[in-house]
Every structure is written in C-alpha cells, then in structure tokens.
Amino acid sequence: MKIRLILSFLLLATCSIAYGQEKQSEKSQKHHTMATExxxxxxxxxxxxxxxxxxxxxxxxxxxxxxxxxxxxxxxxxxxxxxxxxxxxxxxxxxxxxxxxxxxxxxxxxxxxxxxxxxxxxxxxxxxxxxxxxxxxxxxxx
CATH class of the missing domain: 3.30.70.100 (Alpha-Beta Plaits)
Structure with a gap:
C-alpha cells in the first residue's frame, strides 16, 4: 500500500514538472514567434x-x-x-x-x-x- 502511494506521488510529481516545462516552452516559443515577426x-x-x-x-x-x-x-x-x-x-x-x-x-x-x-x-x-x-x-x- 505504501509503495503504491509513493509511486502515485512520484507519477503526479513527474507529470506536474513535465506540464510546467511544456507551458514554459510554449510561452518561450510564442515570444520567439512574435519577436521574429x-x-x-x-x-x-x-x-x-x-x-x-x-x-x-x-x-x-x-x-x-x-x-x-x-x-x-x-x-x-x-x-x-x-x-x-x-x-x-x-x-x-x-x-x-x-x-x-x-x-x-x-x-x-x-x-x-x-x-x-x-x-x-x-x-x-x-x-x-x-x-x-x-x-x-x-x-x-x-
């Protein structure tokens, strides 16, 4: 039970980090696109x-x-x-x-x-x- 809880927590943390990096990348790309226009x-x-x-x-x-x-x-x-x-x-x-x-x-x-x-x-x-x-x-x- 404890292992499942820890694995769930790790999966959630990994998803949150990936989501944050994706959003930062989108923001950076949008700024780059606007700047190059x-x-x-x-x-x-x-x-x-x-x-x-x-x-x-x-x-x-x-x-x-x-x-x-x-x-x-x-x-x-x-x-x-x-x-x-x-x-x-x-x-x-x-x-x-x-x-x-x-x-x-x-x-x-x-x-x-x-x-x-x-x-x-x-x-x-x-x-x-x-x-x-x-x-x-x-x-x-x-």
Whole structure:
C-alpha cells in the first residue's frame, strides 16, 4: 500500500514538472514567434462580403493558398487563412468573407516570385470565389 502511494506521488510529481516545462516552452516559443515577426512584410488578401458573393473555403485552404505559397519559396515565412464570422458590432454586416495573409521577408522578392504566375493565380479565383479581393501590404512593427 505504501509503495503504491509513493509511486502515485512520484507519477503526479513527474507529470506536474513535465506540464510546467511544456507551458514554459510554449510561452518561450510564442515570444520567439512574435519577436521574429517584427520587420516582416504582411500581404493581406481580403475578400469582401456582399449579397450574392460566394467563397469556397475548402478549395482556398487546400488548393489556392498552397499553390501561391509554393511560388514564394524561401521568402515565405508563414501564411494564415482567416474565415469571416461577423462585423465588430452584433448587428453589423460581415466586412470580409475571408482573408489570406502571407508573411514574407522581402516585398520585392514577393512581387518577383509571383509575377510569372499572376495569370494562373487570377484564373484560379473562379474556383473559389466570385468577388474581387482587396490587397493591403504592410510592415509588422510589433
């Protein structure tokens, strides 16, 4: 009985230590990720919501964005995809159906990498949307 109690205590202590180390590692990684984003170029492709406009998120996530990301090569740090849920206020209309974001090291390299593929990228739009996106280019400052 005593041995079971001691083993249970050791198991609990080991789990607690491992959990604490995991949380510390997550905190460190989050800080590292945030720190490395400063100075990156952020290209936001925003698909506005309007009556009659459609967006195929599955196609965008599995086909379109990976295709474009592949053109960017080592200049690409990461990309994200956001699905619009609502406007800022409860009764406010949804401003965007989706936003695709590329984080890259160089804007000129981004443009050079995509230039030969612009026709293919635009031709793919019909496979997932019937709206024209707005593009916003910015620099991450924090």
């Amino acid at each position: 400063k100075g990156l170029i952020k290209v936001s492709i925003m698909y506005p919501y309007a009556e009659g406009k459609t967006f195929n998120m599955e196609y965008y996530e599995t086909k379109h964005m990976p295709m474009v990301a592949g053109f960017l090569g080592s200049n690409l740090v990461k990309y994200t995809i956001e699905k619009g849920l609502s406007g800022g206020a409860p009764d406010q209309a949804l401003p965007f159906m989706a936003i695709g974001i590329f984080y890259v090291k160089s804007l000129s390299d981004y443009r050079a990498a995509l230039a030969p593929h612009l026709d293919a990228i635009r031709a793919d739009f019909v496979n997932y949307t019937n709206t024209i996106p707005s593009i916003f280019v910015s620099e991450v400052v924090k």
